[in-house]
Amino acid sequence: MQSTLDFIYAKTNNFTPEIAIILGSGLGCFCNNLEGISIKYSDIPNFPTSTVAGHRGELLFCEIENKKCVIMQGRFHFYEGYNMSESTYPIKIFKKMGVKTLIITNAAGIANKEINIGDIVLIKDHINFMGTNPLIGRNDDSLGERFPDMSDCYCKKLREKALDSANEIGLNLKEGIYLATTGPSYETPAEVRAFSLLGADLIGMSSVPEAIVANYLKMDVLGFSLATNYATGIANSKPEHKEVLEIGKHSAEKLSNLIKKIISKLD
Numbered sequence: 420m421q422s423t424l425d426f427i428y429a430k431t432n433n434f435t436p437e438i439a440i441i442l443g444s445g446l447g448c449f450c451n452n453l454e455g456i457s458i459k460y461s462d463i464p465n466f467p468t469s470t471v472a473g474h475r476g477e478l479l480f481c482e483i484e485n486k487k488c489v490i491m492q493g494r495f496h497f498y499e500g501y502n503m504s505e506s507t508y509p510i511k512i513f514k515k516m517g518v519k520t521l522i523i524t525n526a527a528g529i530a531n532k533e534i535n536i537g538d539i540v541l542i543k544d545h546i547n548f549m550g551t552n553p554l555i556g557r558n559d560d561s562l563g564e565r566f567p568d569m570s571d572c573y574c575k576k577l578r579e580k581a582l583d584s585a586n587e588i589g590l591n592l593k594e595g596i597y598l599a600t601t602g603p604s605y606e607t608p609a610e611v612r613a614f615s616l617l618g619a620d621l622i623g624m625s626s627v628p629e630a631i632v633a634n635y636l637k638m639d640v641l642g643f644s645l646a647t648n649y650a651t652g653i654a655n656s657k658p659e660h661k662e663v664l665e666i667g668k669h670s671a672e673k674l675s676n677l678i679k680k681i682i683s684k685l686d
């Protein structure tokens with residue numbers, strides 16, 4: 420970790436971000452009008468590298484609404500072959516740099532028909548259906564507790580700020596429960612039926628490990644899903660990665676505006 424930190428501090432002139440933002444598939448355009456210092460994942464010692472289409476593979480250090488932010492343009496998925504600890508490594512680095520708030524975004528399939536394609540959904544809770552947990556292994560007590568509480572994983576206070584912000588900019592922000600599978604195969608129709616019976620509104624292949632680690636590190640977490648497609652069997656459709664990226668482009672601007680509004684309200 421120290422060599423990762425030393426490298427980043429040297430490149431950014433000791434930048435100390437308070438907020439970290441993880442951009443999901445197709446949401447890279449969030450950074451279009453932002454200026455700052457970019458560092459490629461592949462240049463950072465000990466950092467994993469992103470292999471999925473639609474992910475840029477860079478960290479951007481910049482200011483948004485006068486707050487210092489670090490933006491991950493592309494994340495590390497379990498299905499790429501990283502283990503849980505590798506895929507959540509950046510969150511631990513952000514914590515060491517002083518980040519207090521983590522804003523997670525992702526593209527997700529719709530399991531609840533009350534959500535429409537293109538909707539932005541505030542994640543109010545999650546179901547970890549990945550069959551593993553990023554905190555498995557010897558615990559480092561200096562980072563967090565062995566058995567962390569998960570009752571407010573998606574910080575209620577921040578969710579209220581998100582709903583207020585959405586209201587102010589006239590955005591209809593729905594709320595939902597995100598269920599994560601490992602992927603990379605999409606779900607079968609039977610799985611989607613089962614997941615919606617379990618209470619899932621959205622299905623995806625990311626975010627849950629990041630939220631668990633950030634909650635463990637006592638960061639405030641906020642999560643948004645962009646509903647890019649109906650999950651398999653809902654509305655007789657089949658999910659496709661191309662569609663996921665296309666819808667992302669269209670709704671990224673709405674989500675960018677919302678995130679900026681929320682950041683302006685953070686203390």
Ligand code: HPA
Pocket residue numbers: 526527528529605606622623624647648649650651658663
């Ligand atoms: N299922 C799982 N993950 C996804 C989907 C989906 O339908 N769409 C985008 N990510």
